Amino acid sequence: MIKANKISKSFIRTKGESNIFYAVNEMDLEIEDGNFIIIIGKSGSGKTTLINMLSGLLTPSSGNVLINDTDIYSLNDKNRSLFRNKNIGFIPQGQTGLQNLTILENILLPTLIYEKDDKKDLAIKLLNDLDIIDLKDSYPNELSGGELRRMAIARAIIMNPSIIFADEPTGDLDEANTKIVLDILRKIANSGKTIIMVTHDKDAISYADIIYKMENGTIKKCD
Secondary structure, eight states: OOEEEEEEEEEOOSSSSOOOOEEEEEOOOOOOTEEEEEEEEOOSSSHHHHHHHHTTOOOOSSEEEEEETGGGGGGGGHHHHHHHHHEEEESSSOOOOOTTTHHHHHHHHHHHHHOOOOOHHHHHHHHHHHOOOOGSSSSSSSSSSSHHHHHHHHHHHOOOOOOOEEEEEEOOOOOOHHHHHHHHHHHHHTOOOEEEEOOOOGGGGGGSSEEEEEETEEEEEEO
């Protein structure tokens, strides 16, 4: 369960009629386990800011976020990072592989921060499941956009998190790779994980269990 209580995010601007800009207006939000959630909305509507707050990456200006009854912003930076590493996977926008690490090393990176268990066998299984096993010793600059996104998915799920956030995971992919990525995320949701994805992609809507729309920093559930 993710529960956001009266969260908002404001920024200070040096120009304009008002020097305070609200990327996300004060809101309450509850998300139950085991659903594929899609958040749609135009650029600048607050989607990325919202999931960054829900995932522990961006401290709200007001309110709090509880994940499985843990108030994540009451934790210090080290403990919040530890909590995120164990409970949350994140698939960011764009190409985010570390260029000096192989694809296998990139996927294993979250396991090296706090874990002592060797998860290489699991990483190999994920590479096989995602059909990029032949690229395990390659480097990110040698991969296509779709292959890099599959690497990011493997890295996001290597710690077996209960929640996975995906920020425009198909935004720069062609139709074939978009379908591959969405099919993978749907399969992960079917296994009992919670997927929270922001997107402009209308083709993604058919994969969702629940759809929200953001507009001008506010959110509403779609029928």
